[in-house]
Amino acid sequence: MTTLDHAKVSESRPNPPKSLITKLNMGTGMIVGIVFAEVTYFWGKSMWDRQEAVMENRILTLSMFAWCIGFLIGIGAFIGPFRWLIGKDLTDEEQLFLAGKGQGVSRYFRYCTDHKVVGIQYLVGVMVMLGAGGTMAMMIRTNLITPGSKWVNAEIYNSLVGLHGITMIVAMIIVSTGPFGNFILPIMIGARDMAFPRLNALSWWLLFTAIPVLCSAWFFGGIPTGWTAYAPLSVQAGAGMNAFIVTIIIFAISSAIAGANITTTVVAMRAKGMKWNRVPIFVIGATMSVALAIPAFPSFMASQMMAGFDRTIGTHFYDAEFGGSGWLYAHLFWIMGHPEVYVILIPGVAILMEIAPVFARSPLFSYTTAVVGFAGIVGLSVLVWAHHMYISGWMPSLNGPFMVTTEMISIPTGLLFLVLLGTIWRGRPWMKLPMLGVYALIWNFLIGGITGIYLSDVPADDYLHGSMFVTAHFHYTLMGAALTGAIAGLAYWFPKMTGRMLDERSGYISFWTVQIGFQVLFLGMFAAGSQGQPRRVADYEQAFATSDLISTIGAYLVGIGMIVLLYSVVHSWRKGKIAPMNPWGAKTLEWTVPYPIYLENFHEAPVVTSDPYGYGRSEK
Amino acid sequence: MSDQHEVTDLAPTPGERFRNAFNSRDVKITMVFGVIITAFFVLLGLWFYPKFMPEIMSENMKRGKDVIVYFTVISAPIAGLVIAVALYTLLNRHHGENPPEEGASFRTHTPIVFAWTVVSAIFCIVAIVWGLTEMNVNSEDATANAKSALVVEVTGSQWVWTFNYPELGVQSEQLNLPLDRAVEFRVHSVDVNHSFWPVQLGVKVDANDRVTTLAHTTPNVLGTIDIKCAELCGLYHAYMETQGKVMKEADFNNWVTAQGGHVA
Numbered sequence: 001m002t003t004l005d006h007a008k009v010s011e012s013r014p015n016p017p018k019s020l021i022t023k024l025n026m027g028t029g030m031i032v033g034i035v036f037a038e039v040t041y042f043w044g045k046s047m048w049d050r051q052e053a054v055m056e057n058r059i060l061t062l063s064m065f066a067w068c069i070g071f072l073i074g075i076g077a078f079i080g081p082f083r084w085l086i087g088k089d090l091t092d093e094e095q096l097f098l099a100g101k102g103q104g105v106s107r108y109f110r111y112c113t114d115h116k117v118v119g120i121q122y123l124v125g126v127m128v129m130l131g132a133g134g135t136m137a138m139m140i141r142t143n144l145i146t147p148g149s150k151w152v153n154a155e156i157y158n159s160l161v162g163l164h165g166i167t168m169i170v171a172m173i174i175v176s177t178g179p180f181g182n183f184i185l186p187i188m189i190g191a192r193d194m195a196f197p198r199l200n201a202l203s204w205w206l207l208f209t210a211i212p213v214l215c216s217a218w219f220f221g222g223i224p225t226g227w228t229a230y231a232p233l234s235v236q237a238g239a240g241m242n243a244f245i246v247t248i249i250i251f252a253i254s255s256a257i258a259g260a261n262i263t264t265t266v267v268a269m270r271a272k273g274m275k276w277n278r279v280p281i282f283v284i285g286a287t288m289s290v291a292l293a294i295p296a297f298p299s300f301m302a303s304q305m306m307a308g309f310d311r312t313i314g315t316h317f318y319d320a321e322f323g324g325s326g327w328l329y330a331h332l333f334w335i336m337g338h339p340e341v342y343v344i345l346i347p348g349v350a351i352l353m354e355i356a357p358v359f360a361r362s363p364l365f366s367y368t369t370a371v372v373g374f375a376g377i378v379g380l381s382v383l384v385w386a387h388h389m390y391i392s393g394w395m396p397s398l399n400g401p402f403m404v405t406t407e408m409i410s411i412p413t414g415l416l417f418l419v420l421l422g423t424i425w426r427g428r429p430w431m432k433l434p435m436l437g438v439y440a441l442i443w444n445f446l447i448g449g450i451t452g453i454y455l456s457d458v459p460a461d462d463y464l465h466g467s468m469f470v471t472a473h474f475h476y477t478l479m480g481a482a483l484t485g486a487i488a489g490l491a492y493w494f495p496k497m498t499g500r501m502l503d504e505r506s507g508y509i510s511f512w513t514v515q516i517g518f519q520v521l522f523l524g525m526f527a528a529g530s531q532g533q534p535r536r537v538a539d540y541e542q543a544f545a546t547s548d549l550i551s552t553i554g555a556y557l558v559g560i561g562m563i564v565l566l567y568s569v570v571h572s573w574r575k576g577k578i579a580p581m582n583p584w585g586a587k588t589l590e591w592t593v594p595y596p597i598y599l600e601n602f603h604e605a606p607v608v609t610s611d612p613y614g615y616g617r618s619e620k
Numbered sequence: 621m622s623d624q625h626e627v628t629d630l631a632p633t634p635g636e637r638f639r640n641a642f643n644s645r646d647v648k649i650t651m652v653f654g655v656i657i658t659a660f661f662v663l664l665g666l667w668f669y670p671k672f673m674p675e676i677m678s679e680n681m682k683r684g685k686d687v688i689v690y691f692t693v694i695s696a697p698i699a700g701l702v703i704a705v706a707l708y709t710l711l712n713r714h715h716g717e718n719p720p721e722e723g724a725s726f727r728t729h730t731p732i733v734f735a736w737t738v739v740s741a742i743f744c745i746v747a748i749v750w751g752l753t754e755m756n757v758n759s760e761d762a763t764a765n766a767k768s769a770l771v772v773e774v775t776g777s778q779w780v781w782t783f784n785y786p787e788l789g790v791q792s793e794q795l796n797l798p799l800d801r802a803v804e805f806r807v808h809s810v811d812v813n814h815s816f817w818p819v820q821l822g823v824k825v826d827a828n829d830r831v832t833t834l835a836h837t838t839p840n841v842l843g844t845i846d847i848k849c850a851e852l853c854g855l856y857h858a859y860m861e862t863q864g865k866v867m868k869e870a871d872f873n874n875w876v877t878a879q880g881g882h883v884a
Contacts, residue, residue: 154855161852226852232829233812233854320829326813327828360709361720366728391815392826393807393833396759400752407748414740417702418733424709426646427723431713442706450695454688457751459758463673463684463822466815466850530672532819534850537858547672585719616725 017093021076026109029075033209036070037063057242058312060220064246068209075111075205080198099197101599111205113197116597118204119183120497123490125208126178127566129171130483132215134562136164141521141555144548147540157538159222159240166227166244167214170251172478173293173340174207174258175486176347181262181286184493187590188280190271190608192600195264199257206254210247217243226536228337231318231329235310245308252301259290271589273608280588280612281370285350288374289343292381296339303332327394334385342381344478346374348485349416349445352438355492356423358586359435363613365422369415376412380405390458391465399458406456413449417442432584433507437488440515444480448473451526469529472522480518487511487565494572495579499595503576506568510561517557524551587612650708657707658700665692674820677841677866679761681822683754691747698743762836765802769836772797774807776814776827779860781847790881795847795864797839798872805835815851818864824850839866 016022044059072078083089090098100107100114107117108124140160143151152160182204186194194200217223221238234241266287270279306317307329316322318329357364364370383405390399420442429435451473454460464470494502528547533540540548582591589606641647669689676682714720772795773784784791795818797803807816809827816835817824820843825835839845845864849857867875873883 154858158852158855158857224854228852230813230851233852236812236854320831359719360723362723363725363727365726366733369728369733391824393828393831400755403751403755404748407744407751410744410747411737411740414698414736415733418736421702421705422726422729422732425705425724427709428712428714428720429709430720431715439706439710442702446699446702450692450699453695453747454691457687457691457747457754459680459684459751459754459822460687460691462680462758462824464688465824466817527668527672530669532674532817532846532848534817534848534858536852539858613727615722617722 015093016097017091019091019094019097021079021090021094021097021111024074024076024079024111025106026075029071029073029205032074033067033069033071036073037067040066054312054314056239060239061242061246061308061312064213064216064243067213068206068246068250071209072202072205077111077202077205098201099193099599111201113193113201114599115182115186115194115197115200116497118194118200119179119181121204121208122174122178122182123497125204125211126171126175127569129167129211130175130562131566133164133167133171134559136160136167138555138559140164141552143538144540145552146549147542147545150539152538154538155222155224158224158226158536159218161536162223162226162229162244163214163217164227166223166247168478169227169340169344170207170210170214170247172344172482173255175344175483176351176489177258177262177286177290178204179497180282180351180486180489180493181258181290181347183497184590185262185283185286186265186269187496187593187597187601188283188588189266189269189274190589190602190606191265191269192602192605194261195269196261199261203254203258203261206250206257210250210254213243213250214247217241217247228333229304229307230333231307231310231324231326232320234307234329235318241311242308245304245311248304249301249308252297252304255290255293255297259294262290263287263294271606271608277367278608278611280354281364281367282347282350282354284371285346285353285374288378289346289350292339292346292378293343295382296336296343298336299332300336300340303329303336306332327389327392330389330392330394331385334388335382337388338385339378339381341474341478342377344482346377348482348489349441350374351485351489351492352441353416353419353423354588355434355488356420356438357613357615358492358584359430359432359438360424360427361430361615362423362425362427363615365419365425367611367613370419373412373415373419376415377409380409380412384409387456387461390461403456403458407453410449410453417446432491433502433504433511434488434492434584436508436511437484437491440484440511441481441488444476444484444518448476448480451476464529466534467529468525468533468535471535472525472529475522475525480522484515490569492584493590494569495583496590496595496597498573498576499579500572500576501579501583503568503572506564506571510565510568513561513564514558515561517554517559517561519554521551521554521558524548524554587614646708649711650704653704653707654697654700656700657703658696661696661699662693665689665696668692674846675841675843676822677820677839677843677845678822678837679840680758680837681820683758684822687751687754690750694743694746698740758836761802761838762804762834765836765838766804769802769804770798771804771806774805774816774827776807776809776816776849776853776860778811778854779849779856781816781849781860781862785876785881788876788881788883790876790879792879793862795845795862796872796875797845797864797866798869799842799866800838800840801869802836802838805837807833807835812853813851814849814853814860817848817850819846819848821845826851842866842868 041063048055098113100112100117217240220240222240223244224237225233309315310317316324318324318326386402387406491502524547528544533544581594673685775782783795807825807827809829814827816827821837823835823837825833847862847864849860876883
């Protein structure tokens with residue numbers, strides 16, 4: 001079995017079936033979506049008076065949903081379910097076509113069920129979102145370069161803060177489980193595809209429809225509420241808020257579908273012999289992450305549906321004047337919001353746990369501890385949400401219990417450190433790009449974790465809550481730990497996903513620029529927060545000038561480093577060195593398949609006889 | 621010779637194994653690193669926060685700041701250990717195109733996992749007990765001073781703070797407080813959520829529409845207080861700030877009289 005044979009197999013192009021499916025792609029989706037949105041818009045305008053804010057919100061919200069539904073119809077997402085309704089199903093040829101068999105690049109623009117295609121779609125989508133969110137971060141920091149800079153006005157600034165926040169949060173939720181959870185995970189467990197390939201395509205294209213909706217917020221007055229979109233501020237906000245609401249509802253559906261799909265795949269489709277204690281740790285981490293998202297995100301969706309009702313049909317869920325409560329929103333939001341940070345964090349850490357044994361040539365230290373650590377975090381994370389509300393005034397007598405649960409999370413988190421340290425201890429770390437991520441995570445997550453302990457402490461939070469200190473803290477965990485893990489994962493799996501090696505020189509330059517810039521950026525922000533600068537301010541006093549200037553300089557370094565990374569990815573993807581099948585000498589299953597990967601991944605179903613961490617001098 | 625042979629044949633006791641572990645070169649180097657890094661974090665904690673945090677003007681502020689400084693100092697050995705291990709492994713790093721030779725092969729080490737869990741649990745309990753105690757002291761202070769406290773009604777509206785002293789019949793956009801007298805802030809909003817933050821007093825509470833929330837403190841240093849909004853509240857959130865003063869009782873009474881109020 002050579003690489004050449006494989007190339008021939010996957011290039012053999014079956015005759016496309018005579019079916020509507022072959023005619024549909026992203027372009028037809030957009031056309032139908034725009035037509036649906038326009039029709040809904042003009043129908044709404046003829047029905048309701050646009051002068052009233054409630055009516056305008058209603059028309060816009062319905063139009064945005066119409067766009068999403070129209071797009072999905074136009075790309076052919078509902079052809080399968082429609083056939084079922086009339087008692088039929090897609091023909092075998094149609095199914096092969098949907099899987100993108102032998103279609104080259106065009107399958108990336110179709111409703112394609114191949115998990116590898118969906119993984120690449122997620123990867124490109126995430127990169128675009130991170131690019132957009134990062135650009136907004138640069139604009140935010142530019143405005144804060146000196147006090148009173150007024151580079152942008154307060155209205156634009158607030159919108160930038162909101163859009164940066166929600167774009168990055170959505171991107172970070174999918175940054176690991178999207179590309180790697182779809183592309184790599186099924187191969188890692190020896191499956192031929194995901195459990196529900198059509199749902200897999202649906203989860204990506206649903207998310208895709210939300211991106212233009214979120215972007216449209218900019219033209220409807222932005223999201224001036226921060227990503228938390230606290231009510232009643234969100235009820236008061238302009239039409240851009242509708243885009244936020246629609247985006248979150250669509251995203252919640254998409255992530256529920258993706259979560260059900262990944263968990264089912266891992267539970268039901270593992271290779272023969274892959275018992276639970278032989279499952280690669282990334283698979284465990286990704287599964288726990290999406291499984292945690294399944295109960296968490298409906299709460300977010302509910303919070304936004306109620307906000308939507310308040311805005312579009314005049315209910316008063318969050319309006320105290322009519323008996324509603326802003327605290328209701330805060331609860332629903334944070335019941336999602338705190339598990340959500342672990343949804344982001346766990347896959348990033350798990351990727352680095354996958355990487356550390358390969359590059360230290362040592363077994364993963366105490367697999368059970370790693371699993372217990374993840375499980376402990378998942379379990380506790382649903383019991384801590386009100387630590388975001390210590391100073392909200394809602395029931396101060398419960399601050400104590402929430403402080404206890406929050407600080408208890410430091411114990412399972414500590415176990416994750418132990419696993420990483422035990423793995424690299426007495427190893428000879430091979431300083432390739434993915435391994436650098438392990439060290440960056442240890443430093444960044446340590447800082448993020450320790451500062452998190454202050455914030456979990458009520459008397460300290462009385463001072464620090466709502467300050468720049470909080471912003472610096474969660475960037476250390478989400479960006480410093482989770483994004484670092486995702487970038488390391490990209491460097492690690494790039495050969496498998498693209499067939500080429502990620503360029504090392506530009507990769508190193510990017511890594512060091514980003515990491516050094518990151519420390520400068522958030523050290524400045526810790527200082528500003530300690531001094532008493534509130535977060536989300538468009539302007540500030542002279543006293544914070546030095547700290548903010550340092551932050552902005554660090555931010556530019558991060559920006560430059562990220563541009564270098566983008567260059568590195570694009571350049572390597574097109575012209576990089578051709579990768580061997582297993583460039584890192586790793587032992588998980590994805591390294592046993594050559595590139596380009598056969599449509600159903602394996603010619604022969606693999607049989608697993610041990611866990612993939614049999615590294616080390618004398619394996620007993 | 622044969623004696624020695626017999627000695628090494630004996631299985632070492634756990635105590636010996638423990639001592640031997642500390643004699644190995646890698647553990648020694650790691651410990652040196654650990655001590656240096658711990659010292660660095662201790663100094664960082666002792667320097668950073670006192671340098672950057674503003675003047676302490678109440679016991680609440682002092683407690684909050686103490687928690688931050690002491691937690692940094694307490695967590696310094698953990699940070700020291702973690703970073704020392706990582707740094708030590710970097711001494712043996714390997715470059716090049718091919719993977720290094722195989723590393724150590726231990727799968728797990730139950731005593732270490734157990735010890736790590738117990739130690740981190742102890743640190744966690746210390747943090748919890750410390751935090752609960754300080755929080756309790758804060759609320760006991762508030763209860764003890766409830767009767768004698770000066771009541772200030774704080775109203776947040778987009779984008780100004782107003783202060784009403786119901787017992788004194790004064791309303792003002794400036795917050796003046798007498799020295800060493802307990803104060804109860806009764807905070808509410810007339811529109812969206814705000815968060816009332818008198819920075820140097822170390823307390824903070826959200827302002828909600830149609831709900832009154834409370835914050836208690838006792839200013840104990842004369843000086844200026846920065847008052848900010850710590851919850852994004854719309855367009856001019858950044859400018860929703862004012863200043864307050866802690867003044868001597870006599871000065872405060874004069875100010876109240878000048879505002880047309882009556883001194884209790």
